[in-house]
Amino acid sequence: MSPLIQFRNIAKVYGTGNTEVRALWDVNMTIDSGEYCSIMGPSGSGKSTAMNMIGCLDQPTAGEYFFDGQNVAKLAEDELAHIRNRKIGFVFQQFHLLPHLTALENVEQPMMYAGVSSSQRQKRAIAALEQVGLGNRVNNRPNQLSGGQQQRVAIARAIVNNPLLILADEPTGALDTQTTQDVINIFSELNKSGITVVMVTHEPEVARLTNRIIWFRDGEVLNHHLAPEELASVTAMPV
Amino acid sequence: MNFAESLKMATKTLSANKLRSGLTMLGIIIGNASVIAMVGIGEGAQKYVNGQLQDLGPNVLFVVPGNREARQLGDLDIPRTLVLADAKAIATQVPSVAAVAAEKSTQGIVNYRNRNTSTSITGTTQGFLNVRNFEVAQGRFLDDLDERSNRLVAVIGSTLAERLFDNESPLGKQVRIKGITFEIIGVLEKKGSSLGLDYDDSVMIPITTLTSRLVGRTSPYGIEVGFISISAVSQEAMETAEFQITNLLRLRHRITAGDDFYIQSQDTLLDIANTVTGALTLMLAAIASISLFVGGIGIMNIMLVSVRERTQEIGLRKAIGASPKDILSQFLIEAVILSALGGLIGTAFGAGGIFLIAAISPFEAGVSVSAVVVAVGVSGSIGLFFGVVPARQAAKLDPIVALRSA
Incomplete structure (x- = not known):
């Protein structure tokens, strides 16, 4: 397996002098392509910053970040936008669907920035919605869909440009147990089809279902391969 | 995108x-x-x-006393050198001219029986009809004889006729203009106002009568006029007419430098x-x-x-x-x-x-x-x-x- 995500001595520092905050400090981490892993850690551990970095939404203060073999630490904003568009699919806790657009139109959005023709867009968006089991809801607006359905539309939007990586930020945080299970199943399916899935979560039962847990604390990776059995002990650890 | x-x-x-x-x-x-x-x-x-302005007719020229610059500066001391004799001379001596009218106006009260109204009183000459394209609705217009003998006759505009006489025929009626009795000899066809001058609401009398009986002011050079309106024989003749009139008036006024009059055509008015x-x-x-x-x-x-x-x-x-x-x-x-x-x-x-x-x-x-x-x-x-x-x-x-x- 070749590495898809590689952090080399990554640091992210906010502020200077007395107000300096080291959100990430000297982080080395590798996630291979095809992995299905979760990132965990207490709040303030730097996991969100790491996730933004992985998603090319943020850039490190120091260090090198290789994504798909390319050092993206110093890329311009336009180039980062291009990578996000083509190689990464985002799934958020609050779904972030555009309320005035239908499910179909929401899923079409990433392809508009990729310059896909209108007829192609529609075809691929329908296929993606069918893949997440929403083939019959294409013309519904977000407010006509349940939370689980909305999150599935968001997943369809994330996969529609055939990304290398699905990056999910607390994807089940706003969902009940049953729909959480549905969403996690979709992620496993996607992972089986070869897409790397990285998920930030604070729910041990969700993290347990992934193949690897990366544990962050105080801006560092404390454990690259936390065993699910150990979860109970680390979550109980004083922060 | x-x-x-x-x-x-x-x-x-x-x-x-x-x-x-x-x-x-x-x-x-x-x-x-x-x-x-x-x-x-x-x-x-x-x-x-x-x-x-186009209603004035395309061939109309105006000769106005004073020079253009002085008038534009609002100088009220206009030389009183433009006289009726100049108008006559233009009529008889400039070949490119079809008709000439001299005009001088004043404001005053016109009475008929118990009705009275303040209106503009225009002293003019026979040429007025032709130059200004008016038609006579009833009776006749002022003629040379009226002018030469300072007759107390008047032609009134249609609006004024209605105001003073209602449905009566004004012809032969006696009206008092600034206290002097005039006989109505004609009524003009309605035409509407033009450039703020509404002849429909005005009374016209011989310019000689106006000067001798109403205004009482004559210039040392003759019977002073407000302006002279002239129609050229054709539109093409306008420039010729302007040139000839200028020369004639310069000769008559013995001008060597600095005209005491200027000529306005429809074009110059349009420009302004x-x-x-x-x-x-x-x-x-x-x-x-x-x-x-x-x-x-x-x-x-x-x-x-x-x-x-x-x-x-x-x-x-x-x-x-x-x-x-x-x-x-x-x-x-x-x-x-x-x-x-x-x-x-x-x-x-x-x-x-x-x-x-x-x-x-x-x-x-x-x-x-x-x-x-x-x-x-x-x-x-x-x-x-x-x-x-x-x-x-x-x-x-x-x-x-x-x-x-x-």
């Missing part, structure tokens, strides 16, 4: 919030409607004045009128532009609010691959659509306003194509101009911060 798609997306966003989009456009609509209407009114006024109405139009347009500008500020305001409100959307769009340029153009296009559409609607309202004004005023309706093009173009660029600040703000948003904002 290509332009057509950006356009479609922007329309969708704007129609998702119709009330706000409509209200935002309202500023531009009002601004643009007032620009179109004001320019239309200005141009209507211009056409109206031009029409009035156009300068005045042009300035008026410009001023109206400038005032209306202010409201257009205010409308633009309204757009900027709403776009700024909209950027604030749609922070999450912007964050999401950035996350799924929108470049700063994509976001910038999205917000710019929305601003331009608002302003350009507002501009078009405003133009329609402005045009409607012009036709309304045309219906209730003597001005002609005219929606000038250039004003429409300029107004829509300007309002579009206003959207562009006032859209830049909010759009840049949106484009610069940090996607992480934008996504987090609740």
Whole structure:
């Protein structure tokens, strides 16, 4: 397996002098392509910053970040936008669907920035919605869909440009147990089809279902391969 | 993203919030409607004045005492050298001239029995009918004999005739003009006012009678006139006539340098009128532009609010691959659509306003194509101009911060 995500001595520092905050400090981490892993850690551990970095939404203060073999630490904003568009699919806790657009139109959005023709867009968006089991809801607006359905539309939007990586930020945080299970199943399916899935979560039962847990604390990776059995002990650890 | 798609997306966003989009456009609509209407009114006024001047007839020249510069400076000390004899000389000695009339006016009270009215009293000569294109409705006009013998006879305009005599025939009636009794010998056909001179509401008497009995002032050079109006034999003869009249009057007035008269043609009057109405139009347009500008500020305001409100959307769009340029153009296009559409609607309202004004005023309706093009173009660029600040703000948003904002 070749590495898809590689952090080399990554640091992210906010502020200077007395107000300096080291959100990430000297982080080395590798996630291979095809992995299905979760990132965990207490709040303030730097996991969100790491996730933004992985998603090319943020850039490190120091260090090198290789994504798909390319050092993206110093890329311009336009180039980062291009990578996000083509190689990464985002799934958020609050779904972030555009309320005035239908499910179909929401899923079409990433392809508009990729310059896909209108007829192609529609075809691929329908296929993606069918893949997440929403083939019959294409013309519904977000407010006509349940939370689980909305999150599935968001997943369809994330996969529609055939990304290398699905990056999910607390994807089940706003969902009940049953729909959480549905969403996690979709992620496993996607992972089986070869897409790397990285998920930030604070729910041990969700993290347990992934193949690897990366544990962050105080801006560092404390454990690259936390065993699910150990979860109970680390979550109980004083922060 | 290509332009057509950006356009479609922007329309969708704007129609998702119709009330706000409509209200935002309202500023531009009002601004643009007032620009179109004001320019239309200005141009209507211009056409109206031009029409009035053209009513004078294309071949008419006016000889006015004093020199042009002095008159324009408002100098009241006009030389009293232009006299009736000059008019006679022009009539007899200038071959390119068809008819000549001398005129001098005063204001005064005209009584008939118990009715009285203040009106303009014009002393003139026989040539007046031909030069000014009047027809006699009843009786006859003033003639040479009336003039030579200072007769107490008068011809009245149709409006004045109605006011003084109702349905009675004025012919042969005695009226008192400034206390002196005149006999009405004719009534003029109605013609309407021209350049503020309404002969329909005026009484005409021999210029000699006016000078000797009513005004009582003669110049040492003869019977002073207010101006001499002349019609040339043809439009082509205008320049010749002007040249010949100038030479004749210079000879008669023994002028070697600095004329004591000047000649106005319809063209020179048109020039003056156009300068005045042009300035008026410009001023109206400038005032209306202010409201257009205010409308633009309204757009900027709403776009700024909209950027604030749609922070999450912007964050999401950035996350799924929108470049700063994509976001910038999205917000710019929305601003331009608002302003350009507002501009078009405003133009329609402005045009409607012009036709309304045309219906209730003597001005002609005219929606000038250039004003429409300029107004829509300007309002579009206003959207562009006032859209830049909010759009840049949106484009610069940090996607992480934008996504987090609740």
